[in-house]
Amino acid sequence: MSADVRALAASGTTGECSDPHIFSSQPTGCGFEAPTTGIFFPTPWFTYDLPYTSGITKYALVLAVVVVLVSAFWFFTSRNAKVVPGRWQSVAELTVGFVRDQMVRPGMGKAGDRYMPLMLTLFTFILFMNVMGIIPGLQLPVTSNLAFPAVLSLLVYVLWNVVGIREHGFGGHLKAKLVPSGAPMWIMPVLIPIEFISNFVFRPLTHAVRLFATMFAGHMLLAVFAAAGFYLFNPDAGGILSAVSIGYSGMALFGFLVFTAFELFIMGLQAYVFVLLASFYIGEAIEGGH
Known part of the structure; x- marks a missing residue:
C-alpha cells in the first residue's frame, strides 16, 4: 500500500491499535476501523472568533491550490x-468548445455566449475542486463540504432571478415561474405553492x-x-x-484503483451536470418559461 493510500485509510479512523491488521499469528483483538465522516471535518490549523466559521482548515489550503491552478491554466494557455495552437492551447480550446457546444448553447442557445466566461470558469473550477480528492498529498475534494456547492448554487440562483427580472420584469418573472401556461384558474391555489417550492426552494x-x-x-x-x-496487509504475519x-x-488495492478511475469520471460528470443545469436554468429565465 502506498503512503497516500495509508494516509487516506487512517484519516477517518479513531482509536489506536498495536496491530491494526487482520492476519496475525498472535491476534491482538483489534477489529477493522472503518473510515468515519471525520475525514470531511479536518482539524482547523487556525481558529478565530466569528460566527458560522470553523477556522482555517485543509479545505482552505486545497481551495487556494485550485484557484492558483485554474488561474494559471487559463493565463498560460x-x-x-x-x-496554430500548441498542446496546452489546444486543450484550452477543446475545453471552451466542449463547454459552449455541450452545455451553454443546448441550454441557452447563442444568447448564452455572453455567459461563456462564467460557465467556463464554473466548469473548470468545479472540475479542479473535485479532482483534488485523488491528488496525492491533498486527497480532499473541496465539493465534499456542502458550503462550497451551496455558494456556487446560490450564485446561479441569484443570476437566474436577475436575468429573469431583467428580461421580463419582476411580475413577469414570477408569473412565468409560478403560473403554468394552459392550467385552469380553479387549480391555481394548489399549483402556485407547488411551483414556488419547486422553483424557488428545491431547485437551488x-x-x-x-x-x-x-x-x-x-x-x-x-x-x-x-x-x-x-x-x-500484514506481510509480517508469517507463513x-x-x-x-x-x-x-x-485485491483491495485493485478495487481502490478501479474505483479511483471511476471516481475521476464521476468528478468530470458532476462538473458537467452542474454547469449544464445552470445553463438550462438561465436559458429558461431568458425565455420566460418553465
Whole structure:
C-alpha cells in the first residue's frame, strides 16, 4: 500500500491499535476501523472568533491550490494564443468548445455566449475542486463540504432571478415561474405553492446537494477501500498468513484503483451536470418559461 493510500485509510479512523491488521499469528483483538465522516471535518490549523466559521482548515489550503491552478491554466494557455495552437492551447480550446457546444448553447442557445466566461470558469473550477480528492498529498475534494456547492448554487440562483427580472420584469418573472401556461384558474391555489417550492426552494437546494452528495459518497467509498487494504496487509504475519494477507490486500488495492478511475469520471460528470443545469436554468429565465 502506498503512503497516500495509508494516509487516506487512517484519516477517518479513531482509536489506536498495536496491530491494526487482520492476519496475525498472535491476534491482538483489534477489529477493522472503518473510515468515519471525520475525514470531511479536518482539524482547523487556525481558529478565530466569528460566527458560522470553523477556522482555517485543509479545505482552505486545497481551495487556494485550485484557484492558483485554474488561474494559471487559463493565463498560460491564452496569453500568447497562436493561429496554430500548441498542446496546452489546444486543450484550452477543446475545453471552451466542449463547454459552449455541450452545455451553454443546448441550454441557452447563442444568447448564452455572453455567459461563456462564467460557465467556463464554473466548469473548470468545479472540475479542479473535485479532482483534488485523488491528488496525492491533498486527497480532499473541496465539493465534499456542502458550503462550497451551496455558494456556487446560490450564485446561479441569484443570476437566474436577475436575468429573469431583467428580461421580463419582476411580475413577469414570477408569473412565468409560478403560473403554468394552459392550467385552469380553479387549480391555481394548489399549483402556485407547488411551483414556488419547486422553483424557488428545491431547485437551488438540489443543485447544490447533487454535487455535494456525489463527491461525499465517492470519497468515502475510496477511503473504505484504502482502509480495507491497509487492514488486510500484514506481510509480517508469517507463513501462509503472509501470502494470504498480501493477496487479499492486493485485491483491495485493485478495487481502490478501479474505483479511483471511476471516481475521476464521476468528478468530470458532476462538473458537467452542474454547469449544464445552470445553463438550462438561465436559458429558461431568458425565455420566460418553465
